Amino acid sequence: MMFVDYVNIFIKAGDGGAGAVAFRREKFVPKGGPAGGNGGNGGNVIFIANQNLSTLLDFKYKKKYVAGRGENGGSSLKDGKSGNDIIVEVPCGTIIKNKETDNIIDDLDEHGKKIVVAQGGRGGKGNAYFANATNQTPRYSQPGTKGEEFNIILELKLIADVGLVGFPNAGKSTLISVISAARPKIADYPFTTLQPNLGIVKYAEGKSFVVADIPGIIEDAHLGKGLGLQFLRHIERTKILLVMVPADTEDIEKQFEILNNELKQYSKELSKKKKIYAISKADIVDENTKIKMEKIKIKAYKKKLLVFSSVSGYGIKNLLDYLWQELSE
Numbered sequence: 001m002m003f004v005d006y007v008n009i010f011i012k013a014g015d016g017g018a019g020a021v022a023f024r025r026e027k028f029v030p031k032g033g034p035a036g037g038n039g040g041n042g043g044n045v046i047f048i049a050n051q052n053l054s055t056l057l058d059f060k061y062k063k064k065y066v067a068g069r070g071e072n073g074g075s076s077l078k079d080g081k082s083g084n085d086i087i088v089e090v091p092c093g094t095i096i097k098n099k100e101t102d103n104i105i106d107d108l109d110e111h112g113k114k115i116v117v118a119q120g121g122r123g124g125k126g127n128a129y130f131a132n133a134t135n136q137t138p139r140y141s142q143p144g145t146k147g148e149e150f151n152i153i154l155e156l157k158l159i160a161d162v163g164l165v166g167f168p169n170a171g172k173s174t175l176i177s178v179i180s181a182a183r184p185k186i187a188d189y190p191f192t193t194l195q196p197n198l199g200i201v202k203y204a205e206g207k208s209f210v211v212a213d214i215p216g217i218i219e220d221a222h223l224g225k226g227l228g229l230q231f232l233r234h235i236e237r238t239k240i241l242l243v244m245v246p247a248d249t250e251d252i253e254k255q256f257e258i259l260n261n262e263l264k265q266y267s268k269e270l271s272k273k274k275k276i277y278a279i280s281k282a283d284i285v286d287e288n289t290k291i292k293m294e295k296i297k298i299k300a301y302k303k304k305l306l307v308f309s310s311v312s313g314y315g316i317k318n319l320l321d322y323l324w325q326e327l328s329e
Contacts, residue, residue: 005156005196005234007059008099014042014083016121016144017070019129023137024076034138035077036127040070042120042147043083049108053091054198056156067118070144073126083120093159093237099151109159109237117152121145155233158196160212161327163235165259166244168216171280173197174310175244176213179320196234203324212238217262232266240274240326246281247293247307256298276326277301278319283309290314 017039024032045067068083096105096117106115124142131138164172180199197213214231235241241263245255256277264271279293294304306322308315 004056004060005231007056007154008063008151009059009154010064010149010151011045011088011118012064012066012149013045013118013120013147014067014069015147016040016042016123017072017080018143019124019126019141020073020075020078021127021139021141022075033136034127034131035075036129036141037073037075037078037080038126038129039073039123039142039144040080040082041123042070042144043067043085044116044120045086045088045118046114046116047088047090047094047096047106047108048114049092049094049111050089051092051111053089055091056094056154059154067120067147069147070121070123072144073124073141077126077128079126080123082123085120090154091156093157095155095157097153097155099153102153105152118148118150121147157237158198158212158234159210160198160235160238161209161240162211162323163238163241164211164213164244165235165241165263166216166280167246167255167259170216170244170246171310172213172216172244175280175308176211178310178313178316180211196231201320201323203320207324209324209327211242217259232263232270236267236270238273240276240323241270242276242278242323244278244280247279247285247289248281252279252293252296253298274326275301276306276322278306278308281309281311282307282314283312 019039020036022036024035026032045065065086065088067086070083071080073080090108092109092111094108097103098105105117122145124144127138127141166172176197176199179201199211200208201211202208212234214234243256243259245252249255260271277298282290290307293307296305306315306319308319
């Protein structure tokens with residue numbers, strides 16, 4: 001399934017029906033009074049979050065969502081039928097924005113959360129509504145009001161506890177495939193991950209957390225190099241960032257510095273998130289090198305680096321223990 005996380009669509013709520021101008025015409029009823037019914041209300045456009053959805057793909061093919069129009073009022077005090085609401089289901093984590101103003105309308109971050117994004121128009125009153133002691137035969141009614149309409153942006157941000165950050169071929173996909181049931185594409189060339197992946201890690205009985213793997217970023221990704229920074233939105237909601245550099249990197253400190261700079265260029269809030277620094281692919285170095293790597297100093301990071309190998313399993317338990325401890329704090 002194609003992963004789509006950003007779309008523009010048009011939505012319109014239903015217009016309200018017009019009120020009727022009518023008078024009673026029953027046999028044997030002299031001087032029949034006003035009997036025009038009210039128009040029906042227009043339907044609303046309602047968005048609801050569904051945890052069983054994972055992409056905005058459907059909105060690539062259907063760009064227009066219009067709710068039902070309210071029916072006009074009728075004679076004999078018959079009110080028009082209200083228009084049908086339209087229910088639009090989106091993945092949990094979808095942000096709805098007004099395209100013209102770029103203001104956030106709502107953030108559907110919980111399963112079942114719903115919001116009326118476009119309100120249907122109000123039905124107009126029929127002439128019977130306006131009858132009173134001084135105006136017993138009104139010959140006017142109200143038209144229905146227009147339903148709201150918007151061009152909106154839907155932006156999906158995945159909801160996860162831990163976000164994996166690293167260069168292409170840092171071993172992020174291999175790690176998520178080992179610690180969860182996720183099965184991302186894995187190969188020995190850069191940018192094998194072209195879309196975010198989520199994996200549920202079952203740490204212990206009744207204890208689990210969600211990990212998000214995003215495509216690798218490279219130096220100057222904020223300038224559009226590689227895949228750019230377009231997928232970093234999917235780790236904005238995470239509690240922790242696991243920043244990874246492979247063990248065969250020549251200047252590990254420099255590589256961590258580059259990754260931190262790219263995070264900062266994307267968002268100051270993202271760069272301030274709690275980070276855990278780790279060195280992957282430890283199976284390609286000897287024991288002494290592993291010990292030395294743990295002692296590498298990263299600016300503003302007081303703890304030891306975690307060293308692990310997804311292939312051999314070295315350090316994986318220690319990594320999961322540490323992640324759970326940090327998440328539990």
